[in-house]
Amino acid sequence: MNDGPYKSSAKSVTARALAVLAAFDVETPLLTLSQLARKAGLPVATVYRLAGELEDGRFLDRDNAGRYGLGVRLWEMGLLTPVHGRLRETAMPFLLNLQYECRETVQLAVCDGTNAIYIEKLTSETSVPIQSRIGARIPLHATGIGKALLAFSSDDFTEAILAMPLTQFTPETISDRRVLLRQLAQIRQRGYSVSHQEYSLGSSSLAAPVMVNGSVQAAIGIVSYELRTDLTQYAPALLGAAKSLAQRLEDAVGVAYPSIKDVPPDPAAAAEPLRGAS
Amino acid sequence: MNDGPYKSSAKSVTARALAVLAAFDVETPLLTLSQLARKAGLPVATVYRLAGELEDGRFLDRDNAGRYGLGVRLWEMGLLTPVHGRLRETAMPFLLNLQYECRETVQLAVCDGTNAIYIEKLTSETSVPIQSRIGARIPLHATGIGKALLAFSSDDFTEAILAMPLTQFTPETISDRRVLLRQLAQIRQRGYSVSHQEYSLGSSSLAAPVMVNGSVQAAIGIVSYELRTDLTQYAPALLGAAKSLAQRLEDAVGVAYPSIKDVPPDPAAAAEPLRGAS
DNA sequence: CATTTCTTTTCACTCAATGAAAAGAATCTT
DNA sequence: AAGATTCTTTTCATTGAGTGAAAAGAAATG
Secondary structure: OOOOOOOOOOOOHHHHHHHHHHOOOOOOOEEOHHHHHHHHOOOHHHHHHHHHHHHHOOOEEEOOOOOEEEOHHHHHHHHHOHHHHHHHHHHHHHHHHHHHHHOOEEEEEEEEOOEEEEEEEEOOOOOOOOOOOOOOEEEHHHOHHHHHHHHOOOHHHHHHHHHOOOOOOOOOOOOOHHHHHHHHHHHHHHOOEEEEOOOOOOEEEEEEEEEEOOEEEEEEEEEEEOOOOOHHHHHHHHHHHHHHHHHHHHHHOOOOOOOOOOOOOOHHHHOOOOOOOO | OOOOOOOOOOOOHHHHHHHHHHOOOOOOOEEOHHHHHHHHOOOHHHHHHHHHHHHHOOOEEEOOOOOEEEOHHHHHHHHHOHHHHHHHHHHHHHHHHHHHHHOOEEEEEEEEOOEEEEEEEEOOOOOOOOOOOOOOEEEHHHOHHHHHHHHOOOHHHHHHHHHOOOOOOOOOOOOOHHHHHHHHHHHHHHOOEEEEOOOOOOEEEEEEEEEEOOEEEEEEEEEEEOOOOOHHHHHHHHHHHHHHHHHHHHHHOOOOOOOOOOOOOOHHHHOOOOOOOO
């Protein structure tokens, strides 16, 4: 058991392979072999081998300079993920429509753990600039869309969230538990949430939950500059979109995800590794 | 070396792990342990272990019935992929705008190997129904968007493509090499491509390349019902969008993907496995 | 209740993964 | 242009991590 400085953990082969993939992030989407090894905390030779295999499966791709980057395969698999394949896919037309109607930034988010994850975000020319990136995780109490998710969650879940520290992002972030609870009740009553500069200054939002079979599956939000327009004018459109999406999702349950009875062994289990040109 | 019926290949541990992930597809996005083992062509005990590790890294998630599905982590990583993080992200506003202007299905595709991959597709209520799924791979010669990509590719690449069989999808699919070559020349001249029911009956399309530093990075397309509208009326808008996107991409080269000089060893290489609630 | 099918655990064996080291490229330095 | 650095690729002896048959435990099925 060597423990040189940083010499990483990652016991099993699989864990190491995943560590290699995890070395990439938004700031560094392209890495050379040695950078990769360094970030993953693994010996170069090891990473060389692992990366090679990952490349074969196109979980890694290399640019013409030989640098590694996450591969197309990962993107393709991401498409098969429930959040994308089921949610985003069905939600898209409604989001587009909503965006078409109000010409503001429209967002879709779900709950994962104690955070909201942004699944999709439609911005056009006229809308607020750099908002939360797709894939971003933001505490539930801090945004309109987060509060919409929270307001319609189970009581124990809400309790669990309230038990955690409510990080302050701006002076307006709700950090008082009682205030938050009161707001949640109000949101449940109104059917939508409102927020003003609670996560980032200068922007406000309106959000509504997407209820499928009695539980919150997601939330849709509209974001705009604080004080540009009165967002509440869009409440009907927003609620309409959320409702329609919910309906569509309800209809689709069991269709997209059937309880398959017998899956035949896959002859192509040993698929030929694709090789790309150009 | 056992070779029972179907007993799969997958030599290395990593390859096996990837095989497990590869077992999922659009038709079967959720699998039980044994289904998974069967599809991957691996012994149950082995898959049990591998799946366990993949689940720890959230490369797999389990639904409340215990079935496995591709995990959020994969989706998140897909976002870091060049096709998404660089291309789709920057293209989105332009696509939205274009869709807003013409109210038809708008697509974004890139070239991968001998196929076009659809990166994004914006459909609204009024647009053509089930078009090619995002992530779908379609031969370059068979669609408008594919031809746009092909027309501006290098000569050797075009040659390589022409050397392959030109699969016929509809009676209208161009399968004559000379016809195709002639069209490509015309596309180069006009700056955009046109297609009528060449891939699927009833729909036609218009597409333009996105040229960055002299090479085709992607193509944008508009799809509509055959004969509904004269798509060529949108040519200016389409070309405008393609041009603007190209410009934006050119500006961003090296910004999003800097040649990082020194990446510090990642202390969080041994990250704690996230665990989700709710 | 018996039967089939699925999940989880165990364990002795061995083969595949390992990583230090050296060779080979490429890049930077002066 | 030679020397110094840093990076990629290959080799190989060592060993411990992964393996999968088998059995036990749960669930679903009829």
